[in-house]
Amino acid sequence: MASNGTKGYHPGLVDLDAGEVSREIFVNADIYAEEQERIFSRAWLHVGHESQIPNPGDYFVSSMGEESVILCRDRAGAIHVFLNSCRHRGMKVCRYDEGTTAVFTCPYHGWSYGTDGRLVGVPYFREAYHSKLDKAKWGLVEVAQLCNYKGSIWATWDKEAPSFQEYLGDFTRYLDLQLDGWDGREGQAEILGGVQKWLVPCNWKFPAENFSGDTYHNISHRSVDLAGIGPSGRSRRDYGERDISRKLHVCIPDRGHQTILYLMPQGEPTPVAYQSAPIVSEYFAHCEAEKRRRRGEYGRFVGAPGEVFPNTALLSRQPRTMAVWHPRGPHQTECWRWFFVDRDAPNEVKEFLRDYYIRYSGPAGMTEQDDMENWNYAHKASQGVIARRHPYSYEQGMDTAVRDFEWQGLQVPGDVVDITEVQSSEQPMRNLYRRWNEFMMADSWAELATWRRNDRDVAE
Amino acid sequence: MASNGTKGYHPGLVDLDAGEVSREIFVNADIYAEEQERIFSRAWLHVGHESQIPNPGDYFVSSMGEESVILCRDRAGAIHVFLNSCRHRGMKVCRYDEGTTAVFTCPYHGWSYGTDGRLVGVPYFREAYHSKLDKAKWGLVEVAQLCNYKGSIWATWDKEAPSFQEYLGDFTRYLDLQLDGWDGREGQAEILGGVQKWLVPCNWKFPAENFSGDTYHNISHRSVDLAGIGPSGRSRRDYGERDISRKLHVCIPDRGHQTILYLMPQGEPTPVAYQSAPIVSEYFAHCEAEKRRRRGEYGRFVGAPGEVFPNTALLSRQPRTMAVWHPRGPHQTECWRWFFVDRDAPNEVKEFLRDYYIRYSGPAGMTEQDDMENWNYAHKASQGVIARRHPYSYEQGMDTAVRDFEWQGLQVPGDVVDITEVQSSEQPMRNLYRRWNEFMMADSWAELATWRRNDRDVAE
Amino acid sequence: MASNGTKGYHPGLVDLDAGEVSREIFVNADIYAEEQERIFSRAWLHVGHESQIPNPGDYFVSSMGEESVILCRDRAGAIHVFLNSCRHRGMKVCRYDEGTTAVFTCPYHGWSYGTDGRLVGVPYFREAYHSKLDKAKWGLVEVAQLCNYKGSIWATWDKEAPSFQEYLGDFTRYLDLQLDGWDGREGQAEILGGVQKWLVPCNWKFPAENFSGDTYHNISHRSVDLAGIGPSGRSRRDYGERDISRKLHVCIPDRGHQTILYLMPQGEPTPVAYQSAPIVSEYFAHCEAEKRRRRGEYGRFVGAPGEVFPNTALLSRQPRTMAVWHPRGPHQTECWRWFFVDRDAPNEVKEFLRDYYIRYSGPAGMTEQDDMENWNYAHKASQGVIARRHPYSYEQGMDTAVRDFEWQGLQVPGDVVDITEVQSSEQPMRNLYRRWNEFMMADSWAELATWRRNDRDVAE
Amino acid sequence: MDERLDRLLLTQEIADFLYAEAELLDERRYQEWLALLADDIRYWMPMRRNVKYGEDGREFTREKSDINWFDEGKETLSRRVKQIETGIHWAEEPRSRISHMVSNVQVLAATPSFAAADEVSVKCRFLIYRNRVETETDILVGKREDFLRRGGESWLLARRRIILDQNVLLSKNLTFFI
Amino acid sequence: MDERLDRLLLTQEIADFLYAEAELLDERRYQEWLALLADDIRYWMPMRRNVKYGEDGREFTREKSDINWFDEGKETLSRRVKQIETGIHWAEEPRSRISHMVSNVQVLAATPSFAAADEVSVKCRFLIYRNRVETETDILVGKREDFLRRGGESWLLARRRIILDQNVLLSKNLTFFI
Amino acid sequence: MDERLDRLLLTQEIADFLYAEAELLDERRYQEWLALLADDIRYWMPMRRNVKYGEDGREFTREKSDINWFDEGKETLSRRVKQIETGIHWAEEPRSRISHMVSNVQVLAATPSFAAADEVSVKCRFLIYRNRVETETDILVGKREDFLRRGGESWLLARRRIILDQNVLLSKNLTFFI
Ligand code: FES
Ligand code: FES
Ligand code: FES
Ligand SMILES: [Fe+3]
């Protein structure tokens, strides 16, 4: 019966030909349970940033899907991610948010684990266990694969998953916008102290699709536009470059990653921003020039909201943040947000940006507040038996994406919809749910790595 | 396993031959889910009263089953009921309780709907949608059928359902007691400002069966009888006419509607009530006379608690109210109560009645408080694995109902149990669960409209 | 999918050969539902103590599994246990914690039940029921079997269950340590006023296995050891006899009962305790001597934490308490704790012990607080989809239990692991889950009474 | 200085009255509580609507003409007490465990003067914690506007306006006084 | 006037003491808190039963003879502090985030006089908000009856009776002071 | 005596200020509320971490260098008000029903003196109850440390430090002032 709806997922619920997606996938408890197995235990998930654990023994307690994990650096300096649960009786071995330690000692019976996850201490090992317990077998559960990509730490529970680089595919270049310095130098990002964590009563896919590049919901931010929040003290949340750039929706088919991208004109410098704050203005002007020099034509890319499948949000321009939407049941999401600045930026710049970030983002953020209100009540109004009979509409800009999009001598990787004139499309959401559907249907990574088959086809 | 009991409903759970009903149907989550599909999306439900939306553009946000709906009057004056959820991403389009508007504009992406439900505004329709979105297809979800019966608004999601009049069958005459003026004039009812809404931790069927005509639980109101609440300042909650009238349980078989009815003696005037308040006393004396004149013998009917299947409660005498028991999960009910007075009654009468209604009904009502305590803990004490093995007893007055009941020259439509001497019966509850069982078993309205088959049988 | 895990229990989840138990049995909602049917409605459960209801008409409202029950003494002095739910519509008939009454009258419609459970009052029995209701059939639901064992009251819903004595098997002698006087006289226990009741967010089996004899978690009590809580004002929670006694894990195979036991040396008196309080010290010295005299060699037994399957905890030394772990959903347990003293002990002794009990046990108990913290977060960290893939480890002291354990001329009934030197074993937990698995798999008590078959085998 | 002191003394006196009143309610000394109510007391608790910005006028149901949670005088209040004291008012039997927390006590006006006030209007915040039977728990928070009149020794409550910060009532009943 | 003023000054002084005490607890300055306790302090928190109307005598467990949530003196209270300060009292490690809200402060009696009080009995309402680790949250509400004795500079808490408005304790533990 | 009285009068005056401020917020009179804020006000609400015993220094995020829940001045506060008053700030439209309960008011310091204070630092506990739309409800509890400066007639809020007793924020947003 529909009130707890169809038992589990079946492909009809995501109908991209019709541009429709059933409400069931957002509110159905069985589908949610399947997601934990099929998506969160197989996909690459964002865990944190290496600057959060600079020294041996440093740790940061993070989350992957529903579960608590420990991101830590062992005595040899290697980075690990472990399930935060003792192997003996499951006690949460680390209940601090961050710190530095030599070992993680379980409070219940005292098993202790090294920062490399090995079970190093077992009380009465000789007496009670007659030295028989196979310690090598009972270390902390470690992720199957971990990747430190330009300082950002990613992990997956699935050893069959492709490498993170392969998982990203052509999206790498867009993720770089987040992680490199504004001046184009590699991995110059630094995390400001304090990771925001808060609960929103909605399914995790509402924020995930919103950050995939929802260019259509600006109207919901009208109040903040009127009140004014802009770093330039202007009332718009965005920037001068909009007036001269191409605004694009870029999607990586087969991967489920997507983003908004601003493509600057050839040869023209990026317009000056933050005029109200000369030091900041100069800093960005300088960086823009540097970036053009370093990245050449690709320096014309300016980032914007985007999403790495399934639940990591990018925002590579100001407010420069990354967010993860942790599932906490079908009807609740725990949002985590990291804030980025260039490591070498002048303090005035960092301070200026920090002020803007705080008033823009998160539960106290004048902009994001209205998003969460919408996610909350869109979810709530979709739970009923009648509502579930009526799918959401994703028809916007169907069949308008092009491969090999090029403008002024620069080709943009991925499927592109130029929304400069049309203002908006729902290509990114379709890209997201296409991939989501593949994860829900596929029984193995062999199936999920569709591009390999495609390559092979090409080869033949 | 029984703790979440049988998976779904099966007919053995309602055993009317034995006069027993399983506790499962009150506490089982799967059965609750089935109810949403089989009962609340197919039956006629009460939504509100036209006096709440007198002018074009007026709306009142109501509820049907678990879901929020908008009752509104369009610019042409026509009344509609819509699911309160945007077709684009499901956002609750109207979050006010009532008001007046030209359009319902969704806060998320700005789709706007006319008061007739049509999708009238789509931002960037030309640009982003290339004018391709079929607006006609994406209007607000409207109920399949709506009926304005003497000012009360009823609706169903099922286009196969019979008309409301046919759905009521012979119960019409009893609903009239609620909606007509006390003097017998048609649809003279007016709703006092303020609809009570409150949550009770019990299954929705506890209040539903209680208002079906539970003449057996007066003992639970002993405390208020002792404290005194009566409009006549007397300590009983009821009235003089009881002493001379016949007290009946009237049930409409095949429909699932039932009520208590007081039948006055032929020729005798209804005893004076409210002596403490002359103006009120006169008003009702006048109305009684008028009613006899207008309705003839049927003017001898005096209403009392009753129930229109599945979840609308009537109380057509003082306190004159209608209530709906909205399901909010198997273990919670949201009660809504509307308060009625005669539109043309003198203000003193309205004021006098309002005082009585408030101290009698709802969460602050000295009478209803004890009912809710019982519903709460009857439900709670029925959830366990042992409790579920022991059905409730509905044997009271089995096989005592008569068809064609007549007294002093007036025949009463429906199956009737004369409880004047026997004091009470459980015929109304049996009638309720008989119909409930039919809804749970039948796959179509063709099956549910049993009376049509009966008529045909007769015809043949 | 694993997030709500396997549908129901299957035997692979408890793998005692490998010494592993799946986390599913602690966090899975379907398995929890099965437990209600297979364990709590078939096993013998502890309800209370006769000293709580000394006189006819006295009652104490207790709990069996998820459900409220009434423990009462009828007018003839016989003890009964009834489901606390009216047969008519399920209302909780008694909402007081304890008291004295002649009848239990239901607040809803006034059915009243004698203290022997018989339905004695039915309003309008003659009129409304035409005297047809079979009152004998509609009395309060009574347990199938009840046993008053030395003042402690036990009951089961299953009439096929063996007698309580047979259910206990060889564990009787250990339960006696709880219920007899410290001086060895039969059933001298008295319950102090006030039963502690509190909620812990963990599965009921965490406390059950902890009290089965978790000798391995002392480390988690390090803080209280440092702070000092000992009745002797010393900083250890335990006693001098530890230094000279054998410390044993005693398990009753086939029954699922297990306990820690201290076995004193032959001939030697038990060392003096509580030196700080002469009167107490003398009292216990006197009792020890008496006990040896009365019990002979068995007087060398000194009790400690133990568990009667499934959810009754014993602690027959100071703090001398019994506890029941009531399931309240898969993720919550309601703990009840009764406190024992010798009925005839001097007031100084009772007062001295009471002080110690209060600061040791329950939610305000300096010792138990840390246990509950561990149960809470061990449970929480075991709910995720990855965590569930990794069973708990119960390998400690595998295959070290011996039958017919004897020391200094005294044989100890049951399977015994001498942990005096090895410090700890997990034999008691394995014994618990072996039995738990049998309950979950067996369809009848014929299967569950394995010892009968064994006896037969022997006979043949 | 004197004026500040007068204001201070009166504020404390009124606060003491409100605390003493809460004490009587929480200790279930209802008859003594009734004695603190003026014979012409008006006890009013409106319902609240969600309304559009700028339409605040429609937020509350109206006293004496709309349906309200409470809108009554001493006679009905006395009957409510009488009902509880029957010992069989099941919604309060066994009786609830209740605490009235009163904070933000502000004396808004005093006539003729703070020094010699006969009538006082006072506003506060309240939090009512109600727990009953085993685990049933309600928390109600809001504002109270009281009008007090000096009556012999003590003060009398002549009017109470209760603003509860809820729309759908989140409790199954209102069997207690606020 | 003087008498009202004396009462006022004392009430404020006592309230300040209670607020300062709450401050020490919420700031985890336990040693300073212990210094506010008289050596012979009695710290008592009974359990509560649901009883029939008219049987209120059986509602609370009895001090010094029944089991109570707390029923102890300074030595045990000091040990509790010591336990927290080991840094490995897991039920408080990491330590809880706690606020003690104290309201309805009523000085019930003062001897020999309000003007020169050496001993005071004061009653209040409390709300304790406790949040720990990630989302674990408890709210405890009830009444407190304190008996204070003047000890040199400051006041000393000589007796505390805590009435929690709960039956089944809705928190897994009571690792904090009330 | 005089000194006690000065302290008392000042404490009451400051408490009145905090209650009046709460009144303005709960009555949604935001412009009047802004008028109570000094032009150089600092409004700071840090986030909180679970840290090991003895590492309390790392419990709070740092003002002006880390990310905080709030860390801003009057301009941003004014924009927040302006946003609500657009009537289309959906997170507050329809507007929340809010009560600010302020308790445990302690004047920690007054300069130059209690008798003639120009600057005051005051600490309190707060409980904010927020309910909106149908059943959405939040309860936030914690401590506030305010620094007040005399500005003509009234006092001005020159600095506010808000310590919320939460780690993961249990509310979806912070669209209200604390
Ligand atoms: S749970 Fe970690 S050592 Fe036992
Ligand atoms: S959800 Fe309504 S316009 Fe998008
Ligand atoms: S429920 Fe007990 S008499 Fe009806
Ligand atoms: Fe947005």
Ligand SMILES: [Fe+3]
């Ligand atoms: Fe009733």
Ligand SMILES: [Fe+3]
């Ligand atoms: Fe322990």
